[in-house]
Every structure is written in structure tokens, then in C-alpha cells.
Amino acid sequence: MNEHSRVLERDKLDIAEPLSDVELRLPAVLPRESYPIETLTPDARQQTRAVGQRVTRPDGRLHGLGQTKYIDDLSFPGMLYARIKRAGIASARIKRIDTSAAEAMPGVMAVLTGKEIPVNSFGPSFQDQPVLVDDLVFHAGDGVAAVAAVTEQIANEALEKIVVEYEPLPAVLDPVAAMREDSPKVHAPNSNIYATKTIRKGDVEKGFAESDYIFEDRFSTQMIEHVSLEPHAAIADWDANGRLTIWATIGRITLARADIARTLKLPMSRIRIIGTIVGGNFGGKNEISQEPALALLSKKTGRPVKGVFTRGEEFTSTTTRHPIIMDYKTGVTNKGRILARQIRLVLDGGAYCSWSETTLGKACILAPGPYKIDNVLSEAFVVYTNKTMTGAMRGFGAPQVCFAYESQMDDIAKKLGIDPLEIRLLNAFDEGSPSPTGQVLHSVVIKESLRKAADRFDWEPRS
Amino acid sequence: MTDVTMTINGQTRSASVPPETTLLQLLRENFNLTSAKLGCDVGDCGACTVIVDGHAVNSCLMLAGQADGRQVLTIEGLASREHLHPIQKAFENSGALQCGFCGPGVLLSAKALLDDNLDPSTQEIRDALSGNLCRCTGYTKMIEAVQEAARLLREESRTQLTHARPEVATP
Numbered sequence: 001m002n003e004h005s006r007v008l009e010r011d012k013l014d015i016a017e018p019l020s021d022v023e024l025r026l027p028a029v030l031p032r033e034s035y036p037i038e039t040l041t042p043d044a045r046q047q048t049r050a051v052g053q054r055v056t057r058p059d060g061r062l063h064g065l066g067q068t069k070y071i072d073d074l075s076f077p078g079m080l081y082a083r084i085k086r087a088g089i090a091s092a093r094i095k096r097i098d099t100s101a102a103e104a105m106p107g108v109m110a111v112l113t114g115k116e117i118p119v120n121s122f123g124p125s126f127q128d129q130p131v132l133v134d135d136l137v138f139h140a141g142d143g144v145a146a147v148a149a150v151t152e153q154i155a156n157e158a159l160e161k162i163v164v165e166y167e168p169l170p171a172v173l174d175p176v177a178a179m180r181e182d183s184p185k186v187h188a189p190n191s192n193i194y195a196t197k198t199i200r201k202g203d204v205e206k207g208f209a210e211s212d213y214i215f216e217d218r219f220s221t222q223m224i225e226h227v228s229l230e231p232h233a234a235i236a237d238w239d240a241n242g243r244l245t246i247w248a249t250i251g252r253i254t255l256a257r258a259d260i261a262r263t264l265k266l267p268m269s270r271i272r273i274i275g276t277i278v279g280g281n282f283g284g285k286n287e288i289s290q291e292p293a294l295a296l297l298s299k300k301t302g303r304p305v306k307g308v309f310t311r312g313e314e315f316t317s318t319t320t321r322h323p324i325i326m327d328y329k330t331g332v333t334n335k336g337r338i339l340a341r342q343i344r345l346v347l348d349g350g351a352y353c354s355w356s357e358t359t360l361g362k363a364c365i366l367a368p369g370p371y372k373i374d375n376v377l378s379e380a381f382v383v384y385t386n387k388t389m390t391g392a393m394r395g396f397g398a399p400q401v402c403f404a405y406e407s408q409m410d411d412i413a414k415k416l417g418i419d420p421l422e423i424r425l426l427n428a429f430d431e432g433s434p435s436p437t438g439q440v441l442h443s444v445v446i447k448e449s450l451r452k453a454a455d456r457f458d459w460e461p462r463s
Numbered sequence: 464m465t466d467v468t469m470t471i472n473g474q475t476r477s478a479s480v481p482p483e484t485t486l487l488q489l490l491r492e493n494f495n496l497t498s499a500k501l502g503c504d505v506g507d508c509g510a511c512t513v514i515v516d517g518h519a520v521n522s523c524l525m526l527a528g529q530a531d532g533r534q535v536l537t538i539e540g541l542a543s544r545e546h547l548h549p550i551q552k553a554f555e556n557s558g559a560l561q562c563g564f565c566g567p568g569v570l571l572s573a574k575a576l577l578d579d580n581l582d583p584s585t586q587e588i589r590d591a592l593s594g595n596l597c598r599c600t601g602y603t604k605m606i607e608a609v610q611e612a613a614r615l616l617r618e619e620s621r622t623q624l625t626h627a628r629p630e631v632a633t634p
Binding site for chain 2: 054055056057059060061062063064065066067068069070072073226227228229230231277278279280281282308310311
């Protein structure tokens, strides 16, 4: 800095004298400053200024301009396209896989089978899901081999050249039948029932004895796919330093990193996951799917590998919502007060656990409904079947049981000649009511909400 | 190979592609215009919607050769460097796009509607967007946004701005 500029700097900063060395030195430990700690915690039900405000998304403009980069919009030099061959059979033993014809095709750079995966199992709670099946096929959407080729078209053609010989095994498709001892086991020798939960409160038998009416109904829901508009997609790049970078449409990248580290037997420190904008998740992109296979294809070829599921694969090979068979037995007085409710839920877990344990717990706890019931017995089972795996989806089992208990409330109201709104107001939780698990509930506004809603759409009492 | 020449977002572009190439593949792979998305590849979801000669079409169902000699508009050509198109402005302000994957298709379906009809009813908007699936929004805010965009466009045409918004982006 020359003399001239120093003068200018001084003038600007209005420093009369240069600071001494001591003054300029920062203390090793900064003096403690205390700030007033004031946390704004709104009281329950207090209207804050945020409520009723219109918010816009920070990425909304990019979406509207078409500038958002989803996985399929990214490409890298030398990138290959991967496709996965699906089993197409619900339950079988693989006798032979012949990939030689596919490997010989011009443009096919690598073929991967389940046997080449270092640790061929993953999952958020039970590690029961293979990346590509190696011995047994557990459901029709299972991958048996993966191909990386210079174009997607060549990869698709290569899939047709892979020959797989199966020995068909009996398939378990009905979750209730799967619970029987003599049923074929999906993951032998383990039982098909892979998780259970029971909630007991009071004495249901006593409650039923005191009831004037007993209603017994079975409700069931179907399997639902999330159908996020963006299919599952990822790009894996295993570089020459042995470091793996994965661009993925995954909502939980840290969990994905652990699963990928496990399946590839690679330290987590060597794996970088870049979570891109997710084109719709709804619970369907909460775990890995094809990523380890893409990583190994990239390792084999030394090139980045992109994999995008087709819409068909979205339905057959990604998680779905649990179908639940729900048996409800409810005892009520002739005035409509619920005295006891016994529930048995059988969740169709599909071929792998995925987030079934979480779903099971939530469904079981919420199954009695938001009602004051002194005697509750809620039992839930989640069962393996040779179908597409079920996992997380918006609400984790709550929508299914809500459909069941509210349907039964309507049936009870109709039978007893009580207005459907009245029977809910008669039984609904109050401030401080205990939940079936004994949790004391606060901010309970169910009755106000029901009244307000009835008022808004001019509900006329019917009975 | 099929030789195709078309006007994309106001610019003449040519390519030589295999005859089975779809317009969507041509746009995404040959011309690097990635705003039109591959959602289902069978014309169900509408994520690949682009405007060809004024009509909203599923570009995954149209062969590149069929678009030869035509005018194609993708979402990249809707805004200029200086101005968002009123539809884009309205969608942003209404928070009508969440994950955004369906967005370019929805906006172009809305544009095809508003080019014909500046005062559409709610039912007409629903009909125009019926080929575009969205799993996030429930469509409510999209319909509000199209109504808002129609209002902005009506205002614009009434005031007869001398420095009119350019229809097509200049690169």
C-alpha cells in the first residue's frame, strides 16, 4: 500500500491515530457477552401473524421458467445410461442368469448381477431388501440384472438379451393367509409376520358386556402408489480416487448414505450424495433403490451412470401405501356413547419391510380414533407377501384407519338414529383427554372444528 | 435418419435424428431444452407439454418428423431476460408450483388456453389443464393463477403498452 492510498483509507475511516499492536490483537478468549434470551413461544391456539399470510416458494420462479434441474436434466461427459431387468415373477429361485449376449452387444459397457454386490441388503429398519436379487425373487418388480450402455435404447435392447431361468415357487399374495403357520414363508425360515404392536387400555370384554349394541365390521383399503411426477432417478460417478458421488432424488440423503455405504462396503467418508430438487416425494423417495447398482456400474466402467425409472417401474419396483385389512368391533350405549373398541389390523407389507414398522405403530395408535373410549384393544400385524413392497406414504397408516373408524361411526349413527355430527361431538376428545396410549392431549379443538365446519357448509342434522 | 427443421422459441433449428425420435427427445437431447419433462412417456401426465403451432401437445407422443416446419414453443421461450410472462408471474405469486416437475407443461397448457380466450371460466381452465397431472397442489392454486394471469393479460391488452413484452426470448 503506498503512502497516498493509506491517507485516503484513513480519511475514509476517520481514524486519527494508527492502532497499536496491542489494540489490534484479538483476545484468545472473547469476553463473554450476554444477550437477552427471549423466545417467542405463542400460547396454544394463539393466532400469530404468520397464520393467514400468503407465502410463495423461493424456487417457484425457477420452476415457472423451466430452469430447475432435476436429475434427468443433468448430464456429464461420457455418461452412460442404466436400465434394470425386472423379474416379472412373484416368487422364484434363480437357476441361471446368462448375460453374455448382452455383454457382447456393441454399446453395452457393463452388466451387473446381484452376486456382485458386496452386501446385498438394505432397509431403514430391517435390512431385508436386496439391491438386485441374487438367489430368490421376492416380488415381480425385483431387479435381477442391471445394464449400462451408451444410449438408453441400447440398454433396453440389452435387457432383452439377458436370459434368466427361474424355478417358480409358491407365492404368498393374501396377507391374512400369510399369517397362518402353514403358509409358505416369503423370507424363510422367518415368520411372515415381521412386526406387531398391541395397545391395551381398560378391559374391552367388560366394555362389550356393558354395551347396548355391538358393531362388527371389516374395512379394507387398497395399495396406492405415490406417482410423483418425477420418476426415481440417480446419477452415480465412482471416480479414479475411489470416491463416489451420487446425485439422487432422495428426501433423506443421510440415511441413503448409510445404506449405500453398507451395500458397497465403502466408508461413508468416501460417499458424497447430492440431493437435487425432488420432483415429488410423498414418502416414496425416503430410501435408496437403484443407487448402489448405478455406483457399481460406474465403478466397472469408470464413467458416470444415470438411471431413471420408467413409469411402469414406479408402480412395480418402488414403495407403495400399505393395504390394511381392518376388523373393528365397537360397543356403544343406546345413546351413542362408545364404551369399548377392539381393533385388529393386518397390514400387507409386501416383499420388504421398508418403513412398515413406523406405519404399523402409527396405524395401531390412531386406530381407535379421536374419541374418548375407556376400553381399547388395538392389535396390528404387518405381514410379508410376494408383492411390491409397501413403505412410507403421507400419514403413515393414519388415512387407512381414519377411513375405517369414521365409516363405522356413520354406520353406528345410522343404526341408532343419531345425527352423524352429534355422535362425534358426544364421543370426541376434550382438552386434556388421554389418548389410547395415555398421552394427555393439549390444544384439542376437534369439537370446535366440527361445529365450525358444520356451520360453514350448512349441515342439517340427519338421523 | 430424418432431417428436421423447425422454429423453436423463435429460432430456426435443424437436426438429423433417427426416425423414431420423439419431439421430446429432440428437444431434450439434441437441442438441450430440458424444460419439457419425461413423466410417463405415454401421453398421460402432460409433463412434456409444449406448444406446436398454437396447440398444446404431448411432445412424447409426437415424432420429431411430425414437427418439421412448424413453430414450437417451450417454457424457455416464454420469458425474456427482462420480463416474466404474466402466466409465470401469476404462478409464482400464487405459489401454484410446489415440486415444479409438472410446471412447464401446466404453464404451456394455460398459455394455449389464454391465447384463445382471455376470460376463461373455471370450468374452461379445468378442461385446459385436464391433460396435466400434478400430485402436489390439488390444482386449486393453479386455477387461481390462470385466472390471475388472464386478468394481467387483459389489463396488458387494454393499456396497449407501447413497449410491448416480446413474445419470444432473445438468447
